[in-house]
Amino acid sequence: MNRVKLMLAVGYLAAAFQAAAWGLTPEGEPWTPDAQDQRRALPNVSAPPERREPNLQLPPRKDEGIVRRVDLPKGEKAVALTFDLCELDIATTGCDMEVLNFLRERRIPATLFMGGKWMRTHARRVRQIMREPLFEIGNHAWSHGNCALLSREGLKAQVMWTQAQYELLREDVLQNAREAGEPEPDIPPVPRLFRLPYGRSSERALNDLAAMGLRIIQWDVAAEAGDTSNLKRARRAGRRVASMVRPGSILLFHANRVPKGTALLLREVVDTLQKTGFRFVSAGELLGMGQPRTVRDGYFTSPGDNRALDKKFGADGTGRRTPFTGR
Ligand SMILES: [Zn+2]
Numbered sequence: 001m002n003r004v005k006l007m008l009a010v011g012y013l014a015a016a017f018q019a020a021a022w023g024l025t026p027e028g029e030p031w032t033p034d035a036q037d038q039r040r041a042l043p044n045v046s047a048p049p050e051r052r053e054p055n056l057q058l059p060p061r062k063d064e065g066i067v068r069r070v071d072l073p074k075g076e077k078a079v080a081l082t083f084d085l086c087e088l089d090i091a092t093t094g095c096d097m098e099v100l101n102f103l104r105e106r107r108i109p110a111t112l113f114m115g116g117k118w119m120r121t122h123a124r125r126v127r128q129i130m131r132e133p134l135f136e137i138g139n140h141a142w143s144h145g146n147c148a149l150l151s152r153e154g155l156k157a158q159v160m161w162t163q164a165q166y167e168l169l170r171e172d173v174l175q176n177a178r179e180a181g182e183p184e185p186d187i188p189p190v191p192r193l194f195r196l197p198y199g200r201s202s203e204r205a206l207n208d209l210a211a212m213g214l215r216i217i218q219w220d221v222a223a224e225a226g227d228t229s230n231l232k233r234a235r236r237a238g239r240r241v242a243s244m245v246r247p248g249s250i251l252l253f254h255a256n257r258v259p260k261g262t263a264l265l266l267r268e269v270v271d272t273l274q275k276t277g278f279r280f281v282s283a284g285e286l287l288g289m290g291q292p293r294t295v296r297d298g299y300f301t302s303p304g305d306n307r308a309l310d311k312k313f314g315a316d317g318t319g320r321r322t323p324f325t326g327r
Helices: 003-022 097-105 116-121 123-130 152-179 203-211 231-244 262-275 283-287 307-311
Strands: 066-071 078-085 110-114 135-139 215-217 250-254 279-281 291-295
Touching: 066 250, 066 283, 078 262, 078 283, 097 262, 110 116, 116 123, 116 152, 123 135, 123 152, 135 152, 135 283, 152 203, 215 283, 231 262, 250 262, 262 279
Parallel strands: 066 215, 078 110, 078 250, 078 279, 110 135
Antiparallel strands: 066 291
């Protein structure tokens, strides 16, 4: 090896170590899964975030209800893939690296609705996601509080703690960039989209969420239904999902390793939709492309089909026995 090559090799290694220290990989490289991406890999922490109120409060919005899909101009075949990262108060969930790496490998934009507590559990991963322009981040409540059951104070804390946790991680990313002498990446100051845990809502919650400046995005296609971790099942389910998709659809998936076989199903859905001329945009972009179709009461596939979930996850969806109040 001549001297120049040696210098280049040393430089490359130094850069690689530096990148590893920040949890970065060169563009296009798959992100390396680690032990923290597993479910229940970490001790569960249910303490509030370091900061409970975000520095930036969004201006109030008009209450426009819950967006299920968007009517697009004729001939426009765009759809939004969305992935929820739900985490209850009482346990940690994972991060599906097969899903994230697939989206990055295929350069597919997606919207990730993150629980605030999940963001803290997976802080390193979230900082990495923030630097990836393909991914849009939305708010999915602090610890999956059910908006139909939470008190007003409880709902406010579920939303604001999440906005604040996002800000803390964003500040880390910007500071790391400054310290490395790099330009600051362009990361939205706080999420503007909100996803209702369990798809549950109430008139009061819709009003309060709008007052907090958030736009509520649901889905018209709930993609996961049953175990799709073998190829045969994933193919069958993929065809079923693709047949329900229309231009302007919003698809619901999870990336927290709770449903079984999301990555395999996602691949089938994406391949089928791409073959039929669909393209993928973030939920935020889709909203700007046409006329949102809204409802006043959230559901999975037919009105009322999620009400039974009110009784299944503790006092108010967070898994706690006592209501979450934010105090
Ligand atoms: Zn969820």
